[in-house]
Amino acid sequence: MTEDKKSVFATLSEIDVSPYLDKKVGLDYLSWAKAWTLVKRAYPDASYRITEFPEYVLTKDGWVATGRDVDYRQTAAGYEVEAVVTIEGQEYSSKLFVMDYRNKALSKATYFEINKTQQRALVKALAIAGLGLSVYAGEDLPEEKSNEQTSKPHPVRQSPPHQSTNNWSNYTVNYNGQNVLMSLVAKHAMEGNQQAKNFADTLKGQDLEVFKKLSGGK
Incomplete structure (x- = not known):
């Protein structure tokens, strides 16, 4: 009898990402390039795509279709992107809004900001698949948080309560x-x-x- 094949999540969650982490604002994060390298080593046939959406522009008469597709979706709330990873036929996806440094959705965004958010969405999709999920225990990259609601962190004293x-x-x-x-x-x-x-x-x-x-x- 042969052993059952390990799941994608089991395989990726066993990869130690700690040597590949960088720090920003005192928090750990995993770059998209390092994350993708680790996944391709484990699954050479893995692929990903950035979802394309029909483009609409806001005019004085409302939202008007341009007839072309773009790799982001502009909405009344801001710009949304989605990364979809395929590993062994299974898809893992993550959607994020383009945020400013105050974690507010941008009503106007440059393509540089859109591209950075696409990279973040890719890393988060890989985390959903199992790679570096522990990094998200504190939720998301330092310059960002997704538009999903998260619980407020609770401070834990590391010093005596009566410290001067x-x-x-x-x-x-x-x-x-x-x-x-x-x-x-x-x-x-x-x-x-x-x-x-x-x-x-x-x-x-x-x-x-x-x-x-x-x-x-x-």
Whole structure:
């Protein structure tokens, strides 16, 4: 009797992606090129495509079809892209909106921004297939979060509860599954990053006051 063939998910989820991770804003992420290389090594016949949609442009008379297809979809909410990966006949897909640094969908986007989002969608589709899924435990790439709703991260104290505020520039918190300096998170919160603001909102009393002091807020 032969052993049952391992599933795609089982095979990809066993690949250790940690040597291939990069860091940005203190968080781990896997580049599309490295992710795709790892998948092709395991499944040489794997392929992917960026979904094309009929193009519509908004005019004074409403949305008008141009008659051509483009690799993004422009909607009233913003620009949406989709990456679809095929491995051994099974499709895995991910849709993302093109976001700005505040995680807001862009009403106007350059093709560079669209292309970057397509690459992110590809990596996320590969994660759904099993590769590097643990990277998404903290949810998504550092400069982005998808338009899907995610739960707010919960801070975990790494220092004694009565630590002096004079030393809180070195105070660390569990932010999106990573130990990050509180001062760094505070800086991004006060610069308008919505994810960091949501995190700050979970802090009570003295913690929030320290966020303000560290970032120069009032």
